[in-house]
Amino acid sequence: MNKVKTYTISIYSENNVGLLNRISSIFLKRHINIESLTTSQSEIDDVFRFIIVVKVVEENVKKLIQQIEKQVDVIKAFYHTDEETIFQETALYKVKSSALFEERHIQNIIKESHANIVTVSPEFFVIEKTGFRNETDRLQQDLAPFGLLQFVRSGRISVTKSKMGISDLLSKFKKDN
Amino acid sequence: MLPIASLEMKTRDQIALQEAESKSMKITGAEAVIRCLLAEGVDLIYGYPGGAIMPVYDELYKFQDQLLHVLTRHEQGATHAAQGYARTSGKVGVAIATSGPGATNLVTGIADAQIDSTPMVCITGQVASHLLGSDAFQETDIIGLSTPVTKWNYQITKASEIPEIFAKAFYVAKSGRPGPVLIDITKDAQFDSFDFSYKKCLGVRSYNPVPTLDNNAVNEAAELINKAKKPFIVWGQGVILGKAEEEFKDFVEKSGIPAAWTILGLSALPTSHPLNVGMVGMHGNYGPNILTNECDLLIAIGMRFDDRVTGDLNTYAKQAKIIHFEIDPAEVNKNVNADITILADCKESLTSLIPLVEQKTHKKWIQRFDDLMKIEVKEVIDKDLRPNKEGLSMGEAIVSINKHTQGDAVIVTDVGQHQMVTCRYAEFVRSKSNVTSGGLGTMGFALPAALGAKMGAPQREVVAVIGDGGYQMTIQELGTIFQTQAAVKIVVLNNDFLGMVRQWQQLFFDKRYASTEMVNPDFVTIAKGYFLDAKRVDKRKDLDAAVAEMIASDKPYFLEVCVEKEDNVFPMIPTGASVSDIRLK
Numbered sequence: 001m002n003k004v005k006t007y008t009i010s011i012y013s014e015n016n017v018g019l020l021n022r023i024s025s026i027f028l029k030r031h032i033n034i035e036s037l038t039t040s041q042s043e044i045d046d047v048f049r050f051i052i053v054v055k056v057v058e059e060n061v062k063k064l065i066q067q068i069e070k071q072v073d074v075i076k077a078f079y080h081t082d083e084e085t086i087f088q089e090t091a092l093y094k095v096k097s098s099a100l101f102e103e104r105h106i107q108n109i110i111k112e113s114h115a116n117i118v119t120v121s122p123e124f125f126v127i128e129k130t131g132f133r134n135e136t137d138r139l140q141q142d143l144a145p146f147g148l149l150q151f152v153r154s155g156r157i158s159v160t161k162s163k164m165g166i167s168d169l170l171s172k173f174k175k176d177n
Numbered sequence: 178m179l180p181i182a183s184l185e186m187k188t189r190d191q192i193a194l195q196e197a198e199s200k201s202m203k204i205t206g207a208e209a210v211i212r213c214l215l216a217e218g219v220d221l222i223y224g225y226p227g228g229a230i231m232p233v234y235d236e237l238y239k240f241q242d243q244l245l246h247v248l249t250r251h252e253q254g255a256t257h258a259a260q261g262y263a264r265t266s267g268k269v270g271v272a273i274a275t276s277g278p279g280a281t282n283l284v285t286g287i288a289d290a291q292i293d294s295t296p297m298v299c300i301t302g303q304v305a306s307h308l309l310g311s312d313a314f315q316e317t318d319i320i321g322l323s324t325p326v327t328k329w330n331y332q333i334t335k336a337s338e339i340p341e342i343f344a345k346a347f348y349v350a351k352s353g354r355p356g357p358v359l360i361d362i363t364k365d366a367q368f369d370s371f372d373f374s375y376k377k378c379l380g381v382r383s384y385n386p387v388p389t390l391d392n393n394a395v396n397e398a399a400e401l402i403n404k405a406k407k408p409f410i411v412w413g414q415g416v417i418l419g420k421a422e423e424e425f426k427d428f429v430e431k432s433g434i435p436a437a438w439t440i441l442g443l444s445a446l447p448t449s450h451p452l453n454v455g456m457v458g459m460h461g462n463y464g465p466n467i468l469t470n471e472c473d474l475l476i477a478i479g480m481r482f483d484d485r486v487t488g489d490l491n492t493y494a495k496q497a498k499i500i501h502f503e504i505d506p507a508e509v510n511k512n513v514n515a516d517i518t519i520l521a522d523c524k525e526s527l528t529s530l531i532p533l534v535e536q537k538t539h540k541k542w543i544q545r546f547d548d549l550m551k552i553e554v555k556e557v558i559d560k561d562l563r564p565n566k567e568g569l570s571m572g573e574a575i576v577s578i579n580k581h582t583q584g585d586a587v588i589v590t591d592v593g594q595h596q597m598v599t600c601r602y603a604e605f606v607r608s609k610s611n612v613t614s615g616g617l618g619t620m621g622f623a624l625p626a627a628l629g630a631k632m633g634a635p636q637r638e639v640v641a642v643i644g645d646g647g648y649q650m651t652i653q654e655l656g657t658i659f660q661t662q663a664a665v666k667i668v669v670l671n672n673d674f675l676g677m678v679r680q681w682q683q684l685f686f687d688k689r690y691a692s693t694e695m696v697n698p699d700f701v702t703i704a705k706g707y708f709l710d711a712k713r714v715d716k717r718k719d720l721d722a723a724v725a726e727m728i729a730s731d732k733p734y735f736l737e738v739c740v741e742k743e744d745n746v747f748p749m750i751p752t753g754a755s756v757s758d759i760r761l762k
Binding site: 013014016017018021022025028029062063066067069070071072073074075170173174176177 | 320321324325328329330331332349379380381382383384505506507509510511
């Protein structure tokens with residue numbers, strides 16, 4: 001209970017201007033750092049989804065969920081451990097094109113890491129790798145000696161193994177009103 | 178033939194006329210704001226005009242026979258007045274201001290309303306939408322500024338959004354656990370015209386204000402209550418906000434359980450009720466605090482275990498089972514873990530609980546409270562109310578107010594020593610009679626809040642008790658009181674100190690009185706400058722007559738009571754100490 005762990009917070013919400021500010025202020029007020037944050041459309045039309053990763057003790061993540069759910073524009077919030085979710089991150093790596101042609105080894109690295117080449121131009125090429133943190137990290141380390149022009153990694157995206165039941169919740173509201 | 182033809186003609190004319198009328202239902206956003214307020218039953222708002230809200234003020238001028246606007250002397254005063262109004266009337270308080278500094282001046286009152294669960298709708302003007310983000314004159318990001326302290330907020334940039342957003346704002350502000358909502362309206366949205374129609378908000382799909390009562394939890398709670406040997410109730414403002422005073426009294430009387438209040442719960446049960454054992458918390462009563470750590474069952478109703486109530490959480494009621502009646506799921510297990518949580522409106526949960534509770538009296542257990550009260554009377558209360566010093570005590574003034582109001586006044590307090598003394602000694606016979614800034618501890622709250630409280634309950638006597646420090650934070654609202662002639666009775670307990678801070682300096686900072694001594698003006702002259710009847714007393718023999726004269730007046734009245742400079746408020750739980758380590762001196 002008192003061990004700091006990685007938790008993935010999933011929030012289903014209305015897509016309203018200012019909601020991100022409202023949610024991030026909940027973390028700010030409690031001095032909790034956000035490890036990563038991703039927002040997107042969810043499986044339901046007009047419903048938005050936040051995926052926020054935090055490293056806290058379970059008691060804290062529970063309280064965070066309570067405060068998040070309290071927000072008027074939040075439909076439902078959940079927290080899950082890594083074991084309870086399927087999660088990935090995407091990283092992009094920009095490398096000088098000369099490296100691709102002159103260094104044979106780099107081709108092996110790309111192949112072995114199951115990364116994709118997104119684009120190639122005379123000056124540079126861009127590799128994309130989706131996977132766990134350690135996989136995108138390893139590729140970064142492997143490519144570093146060839147001169148990484150740019151590196152960027154997305155926040156975590158995840159789906160849960162269990163059902164979310166948001167559609168049921170929304171249709172129940174429709175029926176009641 | 179002719180009459181029929183003309184009839185047909187007329188009918189056709191009427192249709193044309195109706196069409197024209199329905200087209201002329203196009204109104205401006207500014208007028209829509211007023212029509213929304215009227216549709217929500219608002220007849221009184223507090224505010225301060227300025228550039229970005231002028232279109233709405235222009236409509237206020239046109240609608241002044243239906244909607245009274247009270248011009249406060251500072252926007253903060255408008256929020257506290259709206260809060261005072263909401264607290265005594267049970268309705269939503271409304272405050273309105275312009276953009277920029279007008280909006281930022283609302284923030285303290287909004288934060289106060291948020292932490293004390295007061296239903297309030299604040300309206301701010303904003304620069305025109307094409308200027309947003311350009312650092313235009315009097316532009317400020319009030320949505321960003323108010324986000325952490327509002328229950329909900331929204332920026333309107335199109336006139337057509339006004340009806341739906343206002344309906345949602347009022348619904349959110351007053352439903353479930355109430356709170357403040359802010360609506361920011363760009364100036365172009367106030368000017369633009371649109372087809373107006375209003376529909377009240379009945380629900381928001383992402384918002385569930387009142388959780389569904391779990392009857393199993395009620396059954397389990399009843400079982401614990403019926404088994405308990407030393408049960409103890411602590412109630413808060415939830416009882417008042419839930420309009421559950423009758424149900425609460427029935428529950429207390431049937432179960433025979435001693436009940437203590439948090440500062441915001443005060444007045445929900447009459448002071449003289451035999452099972453009302455006093456206040457919990459930092460300056461609460463001796464018995465309720467000590468016995469929190471002796472009871473075998475703690476029943477918390479509509480309260481949120483604030484740190485000023487619990488003291489050190491690690492030693493708070495550890496021996497007891499805890500039942501928490503609460504409407505806000507975010508309060509569950511936030512500070513204190515409950516064995517049973519009953520998430521619902523407490524009017525509903527108490528109604529279900531009462532038939533399951535056995536009729537009991539806990540004579541021996543209640544005797545413990547009586548015994549400890551005897552100690553408190555001897556060590557603290559006697560000295561407070563019947564001091565043998567020459568100077569007046571704050572407590573004496575409150576006793577006199579009790580006497581002349583028969584304990585049936587609305588008592589408004591500010592923050593500090595006078596607040597604790599007043600809440601300890603003021604007598605109440607009716608609910609919604611205690612208006613104070615509890616959670617935020619906002620000095621300057623009382624004077625404008627008293628004005629609002631009086632307007633929310635015009636038939637009642639409203640007495641504001643304020644310290645000399647807090648009084649000067651919003652003293653300009655004397656102007657509003659004079660202009661409205663709201664018959665507020667203002668009592669300043671003047672000890673020429675920021676008394677509570679001075680007390681802490683004495684007890685915990687070795688009497689280093691850093692910046693707590695006040696060189697005060699002549700308060701009576703200031704009040705008279707606002708054409709208010711005013712008096713000063715500094716002698717015991719004059720106190721009673723002065724209070725009597727004040728209460729007898731049917732106009733606003735100012736009374737300064739000069740009290741002992743360095744009196745302290747006891748009992749006291751030092752910060753971080755356990756409730757049972759409460760000090761009597």
